[in-house]
Amino acid sequence: MWLWILLALITAIIYLVLTSYNSLQRKAHDIKESLSNISVSISKKVNLINQLMDVVRGYQESEQLTHLTVVKETGMNAIYSSYQDSNMMLTNLQGMAERYPDLKADQQYHRLITNIEQCEHEISQWRNEYNARVKAYNSHRSSIPTILLLTGWVFQKHHILI
Template identity: 30%
Template sequence: MTWVIILLLIIVALAVAAVVMYNGLVKQRNTVQEAWHQIDVELTRRHDLIPNLVETVKGYAQHEAKTLDDVIRARGAAVNTHGSPDHAADAAAAEGELTQALGRLISVSEAYPDLKANQNYQQLMGELSATEDRIASARRYYNACVRDLNSKVDSIPTKFMAGPAGVTKAEYYEADEATKGAPQVNMTNAEAPSVQFDAPQSQQRPYNEQPQLPPSQMPYPTQGGQSNTFQAPGQQGYGVEYPEQRK
């Protein structure tokens, strides 16, 4: 009778462990998907800014048609690739091409002082710079979540529950190394914002050495003394809370 009780206890313990591992894998997969949504929100914001930027530049730099067309084309490719963490690598590659095209556009803009002095151009540059910073923060958090998920899928005993749970390894969203050398631009106006496409130092470190924050705690540049953060899923205004930039 004692052996029967012991056997039943072992079976119950194994069943509980299996449920815990199953739920842990599913929870981590959902965390990865939520982290991807934060990237997706910021990429959409970036894509929405570009048409206005192109139109503004076009008004002052009509002879730069090829550079403008390259940006439009790269934006179209980027829009078509993002949307799912299953294609994170493709999205990162397309966004890298877009970053390089934007870098060339900004370099060209340096030759047009009237353009750099344009208030609309300065505002767009400020919004684009803030968006780039938020993308970098969201990317670091997403990659940390992916690393945790992939570790669970590869580790024993959780790897044996990955199949039944329908959980597979996720793709990292890794910035193209070529984009780290993109030009940084400072406006001649001391009050105008600067735009930098170089990766922050923390972004260039290995994933396990990068500071990781959940979306609800990730800060991004402030304006007018306001502090703004990502909003976690389920909060009011799901997505990102943007500062009031227009007066």
Template identity: 25%
Template sequence: MGTGAIVAIVVAAVVVVVALWGVSMYNNLVALRNRVENGWSQIDVQLKRRTDLVPNLVETVKGYASHESAVFEKVTEARAAALQTACSQTATAADRAEAESNLSRALMNLTATAEAYPDLKANQNFLDLQAQLSDIEEKIAYARQFYNDVVQKLNTKIEMFPSNIVAGMFHFSKAEYFRADELDKVVPQIRF
């Protein structure tokens, strides 16, 4: 075997290794992008469950606190805005987070209103709805954490060398974190 043949074999081996590395890196980026989409979908499912629960909660509280109409209106408006943002094709993660934060604040106000009505706090339907809401809020928190963890992994891959080369070639873009606003960072003190 001549020197030219050896050089050709070495060059071919290098090309194959680089091609396999590129394919592996591309597949890794696609898998991360799909996990980000799945993570967002999980948040969306939980937010939808919470949004669906709101009318029942409002109606239950209304039966006991019918003169608290401003609170009910704010909850209804926040729910409508959250639904509109959820259905919007142009809404960003930040838009969605803001709408959901507004709904969370409105629900906290509704719950705080319920504290003034001992009969309501003892109502089994209200207690069941509160338990469901609490469960959903925990699932939302977990889904947000999962989503943000996967976003961090994808964004890191997109920025780090050498995977940034493949990401740039195939136009992978960074994903947006689901961020809580400042009011969501304060833990409400609610007693039942």
């Protein structure tokens, strides 16, 4: 009788450990996917800004504009840095457009600005999804029984909201 109770208890503990581990793995993969989606959207924005730079260069040849590079890494620091660079370049380009009224009237300029704004909205949505997934992961990781079963064993890394 005691043997069956002990066996049932061991089976329950193993089941809890495995389901907690699998759930955290799924959530971690969801976080990586969200971060990758942010990276793709920022890369799209960078490409559009580079196209916009070519349009601006056509109006003012003397401007020394260098193209932004597309993010190859999916780490948060690289993505955030690329996002900041793209925002700074976009601000500079819009400042140049203020000096050239013909540029502000250009159809291609307006199309690119509209597409960049759409990318910005997309990035915002992906960031919200990423933050929600990180929150769910960190909450699950900190909940009982997961914290009792897995702390110090498998998952030491908390993800950070951006």
